[in-house]
Amino acid sequence: MTQQGAPNQRAASTRGGLHRRLLLIFGMQLVAIVLACLMGYYNVAPLGAVLALIVIVSALAWLAAQRTWQPVSTLAQRVRSWREGRGDLQALSPDDHLLQRVDADVATLAHSFHDFANRIAGYNERERNFTRDASHELRSPLTVIKMSTDMLADEPELSDFGKRSVERIRRATREMEALVEAMLILAREADNGQGEQDFVVNDVLRDELADAREMLHGHPIELQFEEPARFALHGSPRVFAMLCWQLIRHASQYTGQGTVLVTVLPGVVSVCATAGADHDPQLPGQQGFEYAIARRISERFAWPLDLHVQGGNSYVAEIRFPQPLPVHA
Incomplete structure (x- = not known):
């Protein structure tokens, strides 16, 4: 025994x-x-x-x-x-x-x-x-x-x-x-961060959009950036940039052609796009691989993500940050 x-x-x-x-x-x-x-x-x-x-x-x-x-x-x-x-x-x-x-x-x-x-x-x-x-x-x-x-x-x-x-x-x-x-x-x-630090959301988004424009070169997509607000976060800027890039890719595939607008609001980053007249937009249930990756990142780092379609052809994705930090001069 x-x-x-x-x-x-x-x-x-x-x-x-x-x-x-x-x-x-x-x-x-x-x-x-x-x-x-x-x-x-x-x-x-x-x-x-x-x-x-x-x-x-x-x-x-x-x-x-x-x-x-x-x-x-x-x-x-x-x-x-x-x-x-x-x-x-x-x-x-x-x-x-x-x-x-x-x-x-x-x-x-x-x-x-x-x-x-x-x-x-x-x-x-x-x-x-x-x-x-x-x-x-x-x-x-x-x-x-x-x-x-x-x-x-x-x-x-x-x-x-x-x-x-x-x-x-x-x-x-x-x-x-x-x-x-x-x-x-x-x-x-x-x-959970691989180099967590305090970073300004606007600055990271500006750099990410520059890279995104290069990766979307040749596609009939125009990226625009509006920042009526500025705020900072404590976390990984690389993870934040990855989350925004996945949403930009998803919005680009949704609209097919046209404009993808990234907006910084108080404690919120939104990615908006409008489908072209000759493009059949995806439904929210057809969210695709990019949105699945973005959803998993948002859940992992407790950044709530909401996706909805307005008016039948307007794509709106919003990331909310529960603990935004002020931007110091």
Whole structure:
């Protein structure tokens, strides 16, 4: 029989033992108190002795119940103090000392939590390995493609068709970079900012729109920026820029052609677009992959996102920031 099987067998033999011990303790306490009361009632013992006996019996019952409940308290303390990645999993192992003379349900809880903690640790280790490998293995070929397109663009004998192809490859590479960045942000559980800081929303949006205009070059889309308000946030400007870029892409696909307007309002950033007359707009239920990524980012960082269509062809997406900061001069 294995070591793990021995504690399980001992625990199985005491199934219901915790309840029986508690029932025995409080039953004996009740009997002792009743006898003490009868002794006082029939003047067998003085009132002081009866009260002292009741206090002693109650104290002994409390100590016995405390000792019986000790394995449950120990398990609860281990669960409460455990933090993934900050403690040794061996400390959570349900050893023989914990499982001796305990109820089978307590033993099952101890084993189940230990197994659960091991699965969580394994999952997080695989997540870290995946994000590290994906970050390297996906970014490296994208960097090679970018360098190659830059070199091809400098070729003097490149035809017009070749130049257009290079520009398409360059834009697709930038979009792929943005997508990889967004997926890695969502894949990381513990990394909620990757460089959190105070940043001005208007400044980040202005830079993001400059990059977006390059990536939308060749599309009949005009990006406009209005900023009747200015505010700052504490967080990751890269994550914020990624969220806005996904909404700009989605609005561009919605409208097909025309104008996409990005507006900064007090505590709100809105992305608006109007579908062209010859373009069949998407319905809110047909939200697409870009909006799904934006939604997941907004939920991850608690920035509520609302998408609706006004008048049948006007796309409006609003991101609300619950804790905007003032812009200091």
